[in-house]
Amino acid sequence: MNYRFQNLLGAPYKGGNALVVNNSLLISPVGNRVSITDLIKSETVTLPSQSSTNLRRIAASPDGLFLLAIDENNRCQFINLPRRAVLHRITFKHPVADAKFSPNGKFIAVAAGKLLQIWRSPGFRKEFFPFELIRTFTDCNDGITSLDWSPDSDYLLAGSKDLTARLFCLKKSTKYSKPFLFLGHRDVVVGVFFGTDKKTNKVCKVYTVSRDGAIFTWVCSEMDGDFGEPESPGTPEQGQGNNEEGGSDKRVKKRKNFDGKDGALDLEDRFQLHKLKWELIKKDFFMQDKAKTAACDYHRGLDMVVVGFSNGVFGLYQMPDFVCIQSMSKSSRKITTAVFNDLGNWVTIGCARLGQLLVWEWKSETSILKQQGHYYDVNCVAYSPDSQLLATGADDNKIKVWTVSSGFCFVNFPEHTNAVTALHFLPRNCLLSASLDGTVRAWDLFRYRNFKTFTTPTSKQFVSLASDQSGEVICAGTLDSFEIFVWSMKTGRLLDVLSGHEGPVHGLVFSPTNATLASSSWDKTVRLWDVFEGKGAVETFPHTHDVLTVVYRPDGKQLACSTLDGHIHFWDPIEGLLMYTIEGRRDIAGGRLMTDRRSAANSTSGKCFTTLCYSADGSYILAGGNSKYICMYDVADQVLLRRFQITHNLSLDGVLDVLNSKNMTESGPLNLIDDDNSDTEEGVDKQVTNKLGYDLPGSLPNHGRPIIRTKCLRIAPTGRSWAAATTEGVLIYSMDESFIFDPTDLDVDVTPEVIDAALKENQSSRALILSLRLNEDSLIKKCIFGVSPVDIPAVASSVPFKYIQRLVEALAYLLENCQHLEFILEWCQELCKIHGYSIQQNSRKLYPALKSLEKAHTRLNQDLADTCNSNLYRLQYLCSASPAK
Template identity: 80%
Template sequence: MNFRFQNLLGAPYRGGNAVVVNNTLLISAVGNRISVTDLLKSQTQTLPCQTSANIHRIAASPDGLFLFAVDDNNRCLFINLHHRAILHRISFKKSVYAVKFSPNGSFIAVATGKLLQIWRSPGFKKEFFPFELVRTFADFNDKVTALDWSPDSDYVLAGSKDLTTRVFFLKKLKNFTKPFLFLGHRDIIVGVFFGIEKKNENKVSRVYTLSRDGAIFSWSFSYSDTDDKIDELGGEKGDSAPPSPGTPEQKSNLKDNHNEKKRKNLDSGDGNFEEEESGYLLKGGKWELIKKDYFMQAPAKMTACDYHRGLDMVVVGFSNGVFGLYQMPDFVCIHLMSISREKITTAVFNDLGNWLTFGCAKLGQLLVWEWKSESYILKQQGHYFDVNCLAYSPDSQLLATGADDNKVKVWTVSSGFCFVTFSEHTNAITALHFMASNHCLLSASLDGTVRAWDLFRYRNFRTFTTPSSKQFVSLASDQSGEVICAGTLDSFEVFVWSMKTGRLLDVLSGHEGPVHGLMFSPTNAILASSSWDKTVRLWDVFEGKGAVETFPHIHDVLAVVYRPDGKQLACSTLDGQIHFWDPIEGLLMYSIEGRRDIAGGRLMTDRRSAANSSSGKCFTTLFYSADGSYILAGGSSKYICMYDVADQVLLRRFQITQNLSLDGVLDFLNSKNMTEAGPLDLIDDDNSDTEEGVGKQTRAKLAYDLPGSMLNRGRPVIRTKCLRIAPTGRSWAAATTEGVLVYSIDESFIFDPTDLDIDVTPEAVDAALREDQPNRALILSLRLNEDALIKKCIIAVSPPDIPAVASSIPFKYLQRLIEGFADLLENCPHLEFILRWCQELCKAHGHSIQQNSRNLLPALKSLQKVITRLHQDLAETCSSNEYLLRYLCSTSTNT
């Protein structure tokens, strides 16, 4: 039962900025979570930490160790990226529009409202309040929208909505109080960047300012002849300072006075005086506007930009989906392309500058483009609307998802990447089913078709239709794969087709409501169907006898599922109960009252708390575990419940999300927010500018947000539409409003103290291995149930001794041993050795494994999954080398 969050599929990008760490790690926001994509390994993972609202700003430290994420509620998380753990939290009073680490990693610049705040970056040390506010600049008249640091971390460049850009010096020095103003733009500042000299990378020589109307201004700084530097005493050359003292005593006294002043400034927290002040001051010289350039994309607005100092190149993205790459300072256009018709919300370089990352929030699209070769490194797009259904492949390696955007996507579970998208359906996908062959996927849709997809050639090879158009909402196939059945929403019938010919064989009539649940028995050809007419019916499809059994209920039946052994049938009803039937005897075995278990979360329009609300408390999806010992249930709630089937008790309750941007997450009612006209949040008194001509009143009509009620401003309601447990039993997935959540067994829990005594220790295992007793060492390691020791003892057995050791293993340790084989095959190069182990284990315990296959099924499925993947890899390698080997053999024979 030790499941924990592993990954989030279906929505790679939903808004906010993206950052690239260590040149190959792409970090982006996914709702209130953070997704990390390894561009070299083609893997994506979602961090388990969550915020209370959608994340809209992310910053990464230069060394890639820390993340600074800010959500819509102005709450910030400081995250250790390597350990995926939250170190610190902080909240800001105003909205944060920009955030950036200094190049030396010591400071964080935060643009909160009209203020620019400089915070000292916390580290690994535990502190009561780790964030220290170093400086606050309040020179702007409107919101600060863009930030950049100088290479020496001494200067901050900030652009604002008041059309101005200012450069600030971090340290407090005499005669350097007013920041320099860069003026001339006619629209909001989108990006500001420091340029450097090629001879000296730490010396600032240029500044680029970019505004929303597509203008880029180039500013140059020329140093005076005195070359204003800070001397060793902290003064500036060229100031009206007294002449340098002549005697050593005068020098010593002046230095002591200066050190005393430094210490006082440090105690008062005025700035960063821990390091010796050195470097060039942007003072005493002259700033001048040297060039004005325009991207000429009107009426489109510039929405994203980034600058690479090493290459002196600028990338810009516009609201019409066009992006441009320009060489500065000559403003030479290298590339100008259109990647979509929607607004580009983020554009960023990687460290080397050879990859460009673009994000489009409206399409949920994230792509990485190599501009030199003009090729895609990554192109991922999640489901735009809610995911309705999902299905695991028989080997648990693939996961298929179907959504309201009429698309079917197939994901690799281990990498989290979508490798194929089918878009032939013309309406929402409502059901998915993998065939036993693992290479065929079935999908049912509201467009009146059931389609079969070939996962080898990636094409639709068969389409099942009806004489008149119907809307299909459920799908099932028998174990042999010869018969396909689909239930309808409008005609209340079940249609039966032949998989080989595609012909319609039969129409099962009898239900008086939509048939939302279909499933074949795993052991025979009996089909179970559930309907809103308050009945569950069993059909004998092959004999043509029609309905052979009917199980009546008091309320509408929402879902039906068979136990893997076919001896039990579970169905959920509208009153929040789960009923368990014996399909052979036709008797009700017992029921689980889940109404209180699933209760939680109130809608924005509710005038009562979640505990007193009685609406929507029912399960809409059910699924048994691989061994049938527990069942997962989810519905219109933020919770997913796990029940023990034998004892009918709640084992665990998983909360889908903590994102308060969704409706139905908050439990308690704040009466201060309720008025006579309704909830205060629903009263639209926002006078801010509309974004790109799209007002808040029309956002839901234009499908700008996820589908939801128009009464709550298009806020989506949290719910679970589909649940599936992997055939291996080691993970399960849930199709929710947030996307597809994948949970897996926590591998860190490796110690289970069963069958232990004082002599069972790791030292005893090592002693047995030294004494050449592999049999005793393996049994001791299995009793300790420590993963590393078990693998070590398996490898220590010599191949001739494998049959003897395998026959001596007690049956109760077989499951743990098979799990060890599966883990070893994923990383161990000794393929033949492990397969020899599996063969001898089946010879020695074949009868016991067959008799207890139900308990061993998850472990066996895991082993099968790894062997199947290795077989596919070796088959491709061997087939590609077959003709080369033949050629070499024939050549050696001829010579």
């Protein structure tokens, strides 16, 4: 019940701009969420907050405490990064192309359409109106594309679609002065940057980059002589400043303003940047054939520019000499973000079309980070037996293996030639995969290679996969011939072909307790097969609608299957009787597609569960399908415990329950009408057809927008987390570690003070039992460490069995997070000796806790083994070295 969103895998980047905060934290938008990657620790987390649509722009404060996230609907969230909490919200009235915090952190510049708005940055204080609009500049003739602040936070550069760049001054004066114009570009200005003098740290030059691959260098030079009326307002040759020698501070010059009025220009105005003369001294071109400049960034300390192009090439250029330091292609698609870190030694390159992020150390020419998500929807996920790894397979023919704790993909298997439809882990570090290319492949997770391939005499399309408990027999169900193929894992030979189904076999699962194979098909049946005896189908469970999937309870005494009418049927596989049925059509209903002619409440098509998964103890079941909801049911009482809404992203179809009639036109919904002027390469293209080549019965095809759905659900063997393969990626939900206790087991004598008093009196057994009754983590750990190693057997024998599960969970946590390894392992050993029989009899109830302990032990064993091997080799080297003479 207490699961919360933890992370998003399978999609590290989906468009927008990326940022590097505090020199090592990479922040990137992932749909309507924000992902933070620690480049030092190699860990990634996804913030729990969601925007209403896909994020378009993000900006971080100079101290790294606040994040501004703006989506496609111009709705902005002001987020506290350390606490991962949304502090404030605001909606802008115009599309936002860029936003940046000032270097002093006091202001936020927002490019809202043609307007340049300056907002006061909110802080930690509570305010009724946290965002205060300070000033608005309306000088641009077209949309603003890029912004840059001067180091002193007094000036702003703004590049625009009107082929110009403008220099604005934030200081208010008695008379309004027009911004200085940088003219000469022949295409949209995509980047503007201030350059400073390394000695004085004052602004002395400006760089402007246009989309056609041109970079102009502008230098500030103070004018001599009197002010005169410029030939044309805003040209680079205009004189807007004076630096006469001798007595210039005593005189006040008069000149005629552009509006025809006379105004005074004092000494302070004379040295304002937007009133000085800026000269174009150099024009350089990147010369990338027909490629356009898509992203750029500038590092003031190194005086270096990084530029990404639409052909996937990015280059580093030393300014102002325009020397190309590096130029290489790391992607075949348009680069949508390029940014330096604070030190300038790393460059972050992002490609939204491929979902790829690359952190490149340009001095050593090595990759610090290289992560790429699945290009198409994820079809299947699978947990490893120790819950440390998660494998994903998708329509892009690739298999990726992720580390759950860090959120990083460490291996990619691209050998399949068609969509991957099913995955299954074997007990000994082996992964099985089934694909529409007609092969079932076995992957070695030690050597990262495909060591065995299972095929059929004629090409088939496999959509389901299963293996027995020993891993000796492999079974796969087909989409086209309606058969089940059985292979030997040891020899790779085809042992048997099970025939009898009259529709695609979309569900296969072996019983956890015996060799019985259960299969579900669209022919409205669930069949049980005796694979080893060769007797064929031994039992058939008929249904009134197509059966979409089937799963076994962990104890093997119950079978659950979902049908097209939205029901979940529970069978007794031993007696062959229907135990009960859950009607889940109303529970999963929700979300109206753009093409639906009926409301979500009245629609009856496609409301069914396509994937099921039992919990580790079998007490509840998770169900997902063609909906934005994932339902959790209590199996014994057949009641809905909780509904998880997997997304609030309105950029996906099927999220809104009620559509806005204002968006309906004669040609159909406004969101489905293609705009010829839109740039489809800015992000992932609209997915139009599922690569599987078929749709579930009753479901509607995709007409231009990604439809939110859940294709696969898997619960970790530890029971502490579960994964859902959705349209947005793989969502990881984990158990909340908050303070929970059972009030029925408490009385007035169970208090933290009583526990501390028992510890002081050396009553360690009583203190431990009291802390387990109170069920507070800190007290339980304190009491565990308060037991002497000699007294561990006596204290372990005095603990009642009903508290064993909680004690094992605490020991599993300590084994992963503390340094007293021998002490904790001795606790585990004594518990197994004393309560071994009771644990064996109640293994189903204690299964999640025991799996967590096994996971911690396995990880510890691997870490110690690597350390010992390293020390062994080092000692051998030292011993073999000749002694110094």
